[in-house]
Amino acid sequence: MAGLPIDIAVLWAFIIAFAVFMYIVMDGFDLGLGMLFPMFPKKEDRDVMMNSIAPVWDGNETWLVLGGGGLMAAFPLAFAVVMPAIYTPIIAMLIGLIFRGVAFEFRWRTQSERNRWDVAFAGGSLLAALAQGVALGAILQGIHVEGRHYAGGWWDWLTPFSILTGCAVVAGYGLLGATWLVMKTTGELREHAYRLSWWLLVATLIAIVAVSLATPFLQADYWRRWFEWPNILFTAPIPIAVAAITLLLLKSLANKQDYRPFVLSLVLFAITYAGLGVSMFPYIVPQSITIWQAAAPANSLSFMLVGVAILVPIILAYTAWAYWVFRGKVDPSSGYH
């Protein structure tokens, strides 16, 4: 794997991967928190939960638009092939995000229908998370391409593997949501979030193991990538790191620390995400289209690179500022409603 050509197409693959990763971890805890709503039946708890993400969720979700829009701009062929292939999960995700997104405002505007918008918030979050995981699985298992078009049927995305990845993402987002709550809340709410974190960590680990075991059997190339000598020297640290982070996570949960469980969960996501990258690179549509085949013309990539180089650091700076403004535990009586 040495001597990879680092050109502008590869650079853009990393930029898109970065945007998608930002989306996964940032909207991941938003969606996870939404999915945990049914575990917190008290209205006051739900108010605090929602207020803990209300000021930042919209910015978190914007990374999804950058990931999708950036894919269209930098790798139009990949966008054109992948989107019809995962048509149904994408539509399901969008519908989930609609219900989740409007619930932030709607649930405060009505007394009688508040419970319904709580259901919409939780259901929308679950649907979006599941659909994202299923889409991931559908992409990993390979897409039938002919020429410049998707050539499969419109149910190809539905397989046992894609259902497995769907469940894995739900469990992982749930873990992020629960540890976020540990960090941002106090009292009985926080205690309950601790208890949920244990179960969600177990579920996430089972999911990581299951997906990791299943992936190499999908394609011969994945198997070679992970287990053949000398590749295993480069890939072995990934499962070892997962194990180490898990131990630290267990310890921080046992010690009832505030920040560490969330931060370590983020690290866990980063490692497994890197593992996906190992499986896929240099394909952008696994086993069909490489980064270079799908890349937009150089002048499109360089035109956008100027904007990314200048604007992404600024975006990260004011995003960090917004998080800083709303730092610390959520005051149960705060909010503008």
Add this chain to the structure above:
Amino acid sequence: MFEGFDAITLARMQFAFTVSFHIVFPAFSIGLASYLAVLEALWLWTGREVFINLFNYWLKIFAVAFGMGVVSGIVMSYQFGTNWSVFSDKTGPIIGPLMAYEVLTAFFLEAGFLGVMLFGLTRVGHKLHFFATLMVAVGTLASAFWILAANSWMQTPAGFAMNSQGQFVAADWWKVIFNPSFPYRLVHMVLAAYLTTAFVVGAVGAYHLLKDSRLEGARVMFSMAMWMAAIVAPIQIFAGDLHGLNTLEHQPAKVMAMEGHYKSHPNGAPLILFGLPDQAAGEVRYSIEIPKASSLILKHSLDAPLKGLDTVPRENWPNVPIVFWSFRIMVGIGFLMLGIGLLSLWARWRGKLHDWKFLHRYALVMGPAGFVAVLAGWVTTEVGRQPFTVYGLLRTADSVSPLAAPAVASSLIAFIIVYFIVFGMGVIYILRLMHEPPHHGEQGPSKDVPHRAAGITPAQAIPVSGQG
């Protein structure tokens, strides 16, 4: 439902449906974000409580509308890939970067500062909070800039070349962005957004003035809205006329459809006021015309010849009845807006702006007019571009994804159901907020907003009149 439609018709229906729902929210939030910035600036500058009350009042309405705009906008960005994948592959190298810049300069700015704007007044201080409000307003305008650059490029493509894979490639980004119709379209749309918001604000003000003409918040917002109508409506008519002349130059078939000119007029074309365009027969039935007026408007000469659709190959005709009628709806509303603006000036001069019931009823009825005009204007320009997605270069029929009709039909049905439930409820919540008058000590970004008056009054506060 939808049996007998092919995938392309269904994909077009889905795009038309979702974009029509979406467009009304940005149109409203572009204007409202600027209005909020003006209100907060006036509050910081004058210290008058009425301005922060109005700010907090409209902030809640903004938050609901903005949320709906965000979620319906995400649907749009992914629809390019799901239903229009061939279009995405071919135009991605040009349209993609424009939309990526929209995300980088606009969406992140709006989303990043929205939280501070909604919840942060007590956490960051007045000046930083005003900065956040300003950034949200700038973000909405930047978004309009990029999305109209992309749309205008599809209407009047410039600065591009084709590569060996059949993709559009930028040869000159400056020409791509500042393509021939872009300046006209941007000005026309931003003014439309400002007018749309002004008429909503004016209608809410009028609604409360009809109940109690002493209500200070209602008096202030009605007066501000009427200034906008009086000043911006005539500017908009002028800008629209310039935009029309630009369209005549670059998209003549669209203007032929708008005017109902199936036939060429070598000796001066009449202005068809009303009539029933018959696409099959290629003529306008029962038309009421002003002789030579169309030549006068479009060419500034009574006898100037004007070509008709008979000079355009039949397979390149847009759907004339739709374009013809949507254009008349837009123009008609424009003149109704001009009318109320002029009436308000007269009322103001007579000192009756806050007491003239007729004017208030007129303004109330005109509340949704901006939305109708914006939708009609978009129908005119988008249907008038057909049968192309990139005008003259890429046909709509050659842009669609290789998808089975049932997939598109089921997603269309799903969107129709979800949109009517979600956005229907959202509109009800917005109307409920509007039904309440702006209160003294309006609850806003935080319960600790410092008020100049004696602290926070209960929610059912008596409307304060004549203060400030």
